[in-house]
Amino acid sequence: MTKKIELIATATFGLEAIVAHEVKKLGYDTVVDNGKVTFLGDFEAICRTNLWLRSADRVLVKMGEFKATTFEELFQQTKALHWPDWLPADANFPVEGKSIKSQLHSVPDCQAIVKKAIVEKMKQVYKKEWFEETGPRYTIEVALLKDVVTLTIDTSGAGLHKRGYRKLSSQAPLKETLAAGLLSIARWYPDRVLLDPFCGSGTIPIEAALIGHNIAPGIGRNFAAETWPIIPKELWIRARKEALESEKRDVKLRIYGTDIDDQVLSLARYHAKQASVENSIHFQRIPVAKVRSKQKYGFIITNPPYGQRLGEINEVKKLTQELGQTYSALDNWSCFVISSFAEFERYFGKPADKKRKLYNGRVECNYYQYIGPRPPRPKKSEEDSLTPTE
Structure with a gap:
């Protein structure tokens, strides 16, 4: 897969611009929307954004977006997407969902329809009738907002706030x-x-x-996409090496x-x-x-x-x-x-x-x-201000 992948960094309300700035610092152009920052990247981008984004909640692969007001539309348009490009035959792919201001308001029904559509697509490609789901995890989300369906796969696993250092918790901790x-x-x-x-x-x-x-x-944790066969292991190794070498x-x-x-x-x-x-x-x-x-x-x-x-x-x-x-x-x-x-x-x-x-x-x-004043710039000493002469 050489084409660019559409990725979404999800963000808590009010932090979208901060997340967009972090994504841009990594070298990717962004489109900012409520609760998310969309950008184009490659497999390496999945590795680097998961490792480096400080304020984002998750990094998702955007599989598709379309309008659906009936279960038949949801089924057919979900089935038309290229799921086997990402999901191996043994993929464990639970479907989560949410629906806001949409005609398809029953989240459990939407989850079931999406699951069925993906299975039908997998049957066509893998020529199998049953999928045991014993392999790597690919959490899929069907999100409906005003009848627009967005389908994603979560590359992060546990939310990105789980850095790995907070093993114990005090009351009401800040994320x-x-x-x-x-x-x-x-x-x-x-x-x-x-x-x-x-x-x-x-x-x-x-x-x-x-x-x-x-x-x-x-740097101190693992991510769901590290187990995906589609992403070469050397990309994760290289991204971690780059991160360690960047420390000051x-x-x-x-x-x-x-x-x-x-x-x-x-x-x-x-x-x-x-x-x-x-x-x-x-x-x-x-x-x-x-x-x-x-x-x-x-x-x-x-x-x-x-x-x-x-x-x-x-x-x-x-x-x-x-x-x-x-x-x-x-x-x-x-x-x-x-x-x-x-x-x-x-x-x-x-x-x-x-x-x-x-x-x-x-x-x-x-x-x-x-907001207090900025510190004054250090004055140049007389010696510094002189032009050296031979």
Whole structure:
């Protein structure tokens, strides 16, 4: 198969532009839509995007898109697609589905029709009546939106937020992909100080360290498409080698994570070690009201408690006030906070320079952005400014 493959990087609402930027950095042109970024690539693109995309949820092969308002249309147009180009005779191919604002609203029926259509296509090509499905996994999704059907195969397997370093979990953890997105929106650079004063199990500091050292977020895990016979094994080997050779382990980072809970800080240190960045992050038990720093032009990027349960709102108000007071004492810093707390700006003490709607899981949040000044460019010394003469 030498032709270009249409691929989709799925994205959480609000992160589409960030995912598109990541895809473009890898060298692929993009089309951005709600919840997804579409691009053309090859087998190597499947390997590289799975390894490198920090904020995307999954990488899918787009098999086809068409309009269908009857089950017969869905069946015939699904059957017309070239499934055996991808699926071997022993493929394990479960079908998942979703339907939004479409006449074919019964998801189980749509899944069954798509499965039947693919089996009929496979019978024609493989000359078999029964498929045992004992081989590699190819998760197929039938997604209907306003009567338009999109059929995809998932190349990632487990969602891309599962980097492999978070073996244990604290309460209400922030997804790794969202944490990476928060860092990208804030435009944090590895030469700047980063502080997360509600670091919990360490996701934001760890994702920052991965960025700072240019470590591919997927380097520590496997992907569904690694088992597919259609993709040569050497492409995965080459993509992993390229990723390892791109790491910048010698970069000195100033990343700090603080919290008041010894148990979650212990988790954070464990996760940082699993991600091989434990020497790049300093974790410490400090309440937000007592956080201080003499360093200049730093970034606070954080995900404080939201107070989703009854009785917690007073604590959220108090923590938001303390965060605002702490930030006001940090000269020249920027501050970025994701929160679902509707009165955040009031209790923080000032309106945000920018706000961006994001979802933390199913919770609608705002990303409050307080943008400080950039550090001055270092002045050239007199010696540097002189033109050398012989």
